Every structure is written in C-alpha cells, then in structure tokens.
Amino acid sequence: MYVFAQLDEQGKVVAVTYPASELIGESVIDISQHENPDSLLGATFDGEKFNIPNPIQPKEQPTVEELIFVETTYQIALLEVMSLG
Secondary structure: OOOEEEEOOOOEEEEEEOOOOOOOOOOEEEOOOOOOHHHHOOOEEOOOOEEOOOOOOOOOOOOHHHHHHHHHHHHHHHHHHHHHO
C-alpha cells in the first residue's frame, strides 16, 4: 500500500493520501513505512525527519453541578426581570 504526504512551501504536511500507485513530485514524500501516517498531518518535514507539534489539549468541561448552578442562576434572573415588567 502506498501512503504519501503532501507538503506545502514551508514543508508542512497539508494532506495524507493513499493512492493506488506511486506518486512522484517535489511536494510529496513516501510515508508508507510510518507507524501512523495520519498523525503526520500538520507536522513539518525538515528533509530528514518530521517535527510533530504538541497536540492541543481539550478544555476542561464544566461539571454537572456547575451547569445546574448556571442554569438556576439564569432562570432566577429571568423570573426577576419578568416580575419587574
């Protein structure tokens, strides 16, 4: 199976493709031997190796208690506004 990475002008991997035959070009390199080719998307290639950027850490999700508190506060504020009107 063929696996190729397409590079932009700065050497950043902008696409990973699985063609039926070998690709030839200056902006594509063979990554068939890489353990996880799709993980190279966004990495930069310096001519010898890939420099993979640190993954973005997901934001911490609010707890159920925090969500209930926010919703309750919102509902109370709505009731107060409605009673004024």
